[in-house]
Amino acid sequence: MNNKSLNELKERYVAAGAASPNPNFADHALNAELWDADGKRFIDFAGGIGVLNIGHRHPAVVDAVKGQLDKLMHTCQTVMPYEGYVNVAQKLSEHTPVRGHAKVMLANSGAEALENAVKIARAATGRTNVICFDGGYHGRTFMTMAMNGKVNPYQGDFGPMPGMVFRAPFPVPYHGMSEEQALRGLEMTLKTDSSPEQTAAIFIEPVLGEGGFYAAPPSFLKAVRKICDEHGILLVVDEVQSGFGRTGKLFAIEHSGVEPDMMTMAKSMADGMPISAVVGTDTIMDSSGPNSLGGTYTGNPLACAAVMAVFDVFEKEDILGKSQRLGDTLAARFAQWEQKFPNVDNGRNLGAMAAFELVDSKESRKPRPDLAAELLKKTKEKGLILLSCGMHGNAIRFLMPVTIEDEVLEEGLAIVESALAELSA
Template structure:
């Protein structure tokens, strides 16, 4: 909970939290400064990222940088390949472990096994869970051998570590992803959502942007397409109406 920047409902009423956890700059192209191209905004946010390690924390004191390849709770925000590659390169230059948080994005949700594959980056560690075992409690860490072998046998573990049922479920998930071509299916589903949502965007001025990576798709609800001011009340009403009629939606960036 120390890492999340979403205070409610996750942090509210809890604490104290671990210190020395920072939130670094991350691109949000739809809300970029007016007049900037995406390429110029990339350079701007990269400069902000670099300056963060001057003004907020020294890179020599940072153990790792954890990045969601697509922000989940943040609103399904997709960064550029340029930005992700810069972060990975920065970490490598400064001896910082680069961690791809694939808890939400992993296992065919974005059209690939791992969303980080879209950015031509190989992270040091990948965290996995959720879709890994199709709902059964299982999580894991994938990574470079020298990092994973740093701890001696028995030094890392937990009550449910190595659950036979969870591992069997995970193996079945991997088989199903292959046999049912779920990576390709994810991209197809995402394209269908994107096409239909863009039709709605033409008809409804409160739809500001449609964005996605594979089937991780978001529709930005705004007061109008000029000011781009988020309309949380309307977004909540749309989600509630959809849920009442059998379509599960959730609001990001609340």
């Protein structure tokens, strides 16, 4: 079927809230390139929103999933467990920088991991409240919608959100929120909204994802860790988008040296297969009763096989080194664009988790989401898939596979530069 016929089916059968506005339908892909149903080629700088750090259909992952498919597809691991689940649990325990010996539960999506992290935190502390940060994004289920630091489009149509969720400022000096101010805001939240005695956990993304690719300073993360320790509050780090090599380390929190009590992860941990995890200190993870955690499809055998293959690829192909080098390349190009184009500012990166902003001027720093939308339109017309993000909708984020070939990377960056030039004309 071609794009036209597929769009007709989409209009007739797919719920409006779930339907993509993109009229192009993916047909096949490899590494950082994909082709639509009409045969048009696109360079992919979105990576399925950070899911494809080692590219579309990495051969090692494809082989692992095919091999598992010949053996076992599903039993529900709470009914009949299987080797893949415990292998993944062991691997994550050995590589996740939580305090002490780590234990693991597997789920299906980032939001599901966050939901379970809240459950576990409440069970471990006997407290109810959670504190999250402005600009944070944790999912589309009801609890995670309440945890998100941005209302639209995630909450607007769905009525009252769950209670016991409170907010603190995230440090973004570029937009007027210093680290010192953010810490004072967190301390005020603990005084005016959620007392320490009622607070089970503080949830934070070490690098905001949907919130704009702003990295929390290591000193801020250490201060939050200290506040948690003073009050017996759990520190939960959300690495759903920043994890699995995006920042030049396996997890972004490793840049700070801070050890959380729990971490959530998903997206690139299985290179496109649906799986997520909560990893935490053993006493915390064991705090809830028998059969209190899990789900029908959690830790699916095919997805577990993909996770193990991803870890092998990281070791064999120096993915973390590639991420660091890609980040350096992007940072250098952003610096050039800031010099060349008046509306480009605040280029930033932690490894290959990189973004810049489109503003009215470098002096005003007034966000221009209209320019961001126009840039995405122009790059798509030129054969490049690119995403915006941020509280103001004006940040352009780069999530191409870390494994992207040099010539494909340069082709994609040239498209961005050409579109920026047209915007500035």
